[in-house]
Amino acid sequence: MRQILLLSLIALHLNAEPLTLESALSKAREHYPLHKNKDLLQKAQDLELVKLNMSYIPRLKLGAKATYQSDVTTLPFSSQTLNNLSGGNLNYKPLSKDQYNANIEISQPLFDAGNLWANRSLTKAKYSTQQAELESALYSVQNSVINAYFAALLLERQINQSEIHAKELGKNLATLKARYANGVANKSDIDKLKIEILQTQNTLANLTNEREIALSTLKELVGLEQDIELVTPRQSLDSLQSLEVKSASFESRPEMRVFTQRANEITMSKNAETARFLPYIDAFFQAGYGNPALNILKSGFNSYYIAGIRLNWDFGNLYSLHQQSELRRMQILQNDAKKEEFLLNMRISLKSQIKRANNLQDKISKDTQIITLQENLTKSAQAKLQNGVLSVNDFLSEINALNTLKLQNNYDEIELLKQIYEIYQSLNQWQNPQNQ
Secondary structure, eight states, X not given: OHHHHHHHHHHHHHHSEEEOHHXXXXXXXXXXXGGGHHHHHHHHHHHHHHHHHGGGSOEEEEEEEEEEOSOOOOOSSOHHHHHHHTTTOOOOOOOOSEEEEEEEEEEEEEEOTTHHHHHHHHHHHHHHHHHHHXXXXXXXXXXXXXXXXXXXXXXXXXXXXXXXXXXXXXXXXXXXXXXXXXXXXXXXXHHHHHHHHHHHHHHHHHHHHHHHHHHHHHHHHHTOOSOEEEOOOOOOGGGGTTSOOTTOOOTTSHHHHHHHHHHHHHHHHHHHHHHHTSOEEEEEEEEEEEESOSOTTSOSOEEEEEEEEEEEOOOGGGGGHHHXXXXXXXXXXXXXXXXXXXXXXXXXXXXXXXXXXXHHHHHHHHHHHHHHHHHHHHHHHHHHHHTTOSOHHHHHHHHHHHHHHHHHHHHHHHXXXXXXXXXXXXXXXXXXXXXX
16 A cells, blocks of 8 residues: 555656746736726727827718797897898898707817827826836736745755654664664663654655645646646846946836836826817818808808818917926826835845845855754764664754754755845846756
8 A cells, every 4th residue: 555655656756847937927927807908908008099199080960959949049130121121022020039950960070289299198108117016016926936935845845854853763673673673772762752753744745745735836826727747946246246236226026017107197297188188170161051051141051161261270288387287297206206116126126036045045155064064973973873882862952953953054055045036036037057
């Protein structure tokens, strides 16, 4: 049964899909629900531009009205006098106070003082800002991927070390059992080792459960269902030398593009507002039927038409010119303040990341020497235990100290890798991995 379980685990490992961190970051961006909005935003922008372009196609309007007036235009003569003067040839009737009119008008814009261009530019600027904000949101997902990836990677390291520790304890337990059979060891010594092995097995079970949780989280983020095998990156602090860390401007960060696009959007809104203050010219043709028509001296229903060019200039927008200017000025100041806040936080964060990475590298270098010395002490303690000149408690003290050092070293090594990738993330300057 044990062999079958072992073979099953090996088969699962062989069928697992290798997953690098760079691949995980790319998959997570494509899998994240917000990624669908990229195409939707582009389609929405195209529709908005088509709608704006329609402002230059001929416009058709239909109008009708029926009114009753308190007075109408009249001649300073009575209708009887006019008829007498004309010898009865003029049949003049005063206008009726109830009047009717229906008309249809077609117009063609000729000049809009750049209003269409300004609105098109403003629309593009708005959607560019939304696209930049979307890219920023997608970029922030990478933080979650980095955390989940290295959490799972660390747990795998800790599991491997705990398995090695349990194996070493098992070897020494077998030695103690043989010595106990020969009457040169105590039963209590065997029990102490068994307790230590059971505790290690409990630790292994907890680590395994935590790894499954971390892997499950990672697979959810990247959109994978099959088993995955994490690939340990081979990056070091030396890989950061080519990056402009000390003089970092963070221009590659998507947030910086958001600030730039917002500033451009504010500028485009100013141009659009200015265009609304300028005149508008169009050509038009109007045909109608009414009582009266254009000849107000002729009572009764008649048809008519009007054709020409007209100018419209609305000065009402000038009333809010100052307020609009102040509003844009405050928007620019707010955008600049947010940009300065972002840069300040990023500089503080980057310095902390670099300092922590350097400290971890120094610690790992020293811990490697300490581990080598502790391995020598553990080997000596193991030999003494086998020869019966060292107590089990003293041996456990040495082997547990070695296990603790290796567990801590695993944590430091993975944490260093994580810090390196967080620096990449902070700068948005990614190196080509050496192992991928």
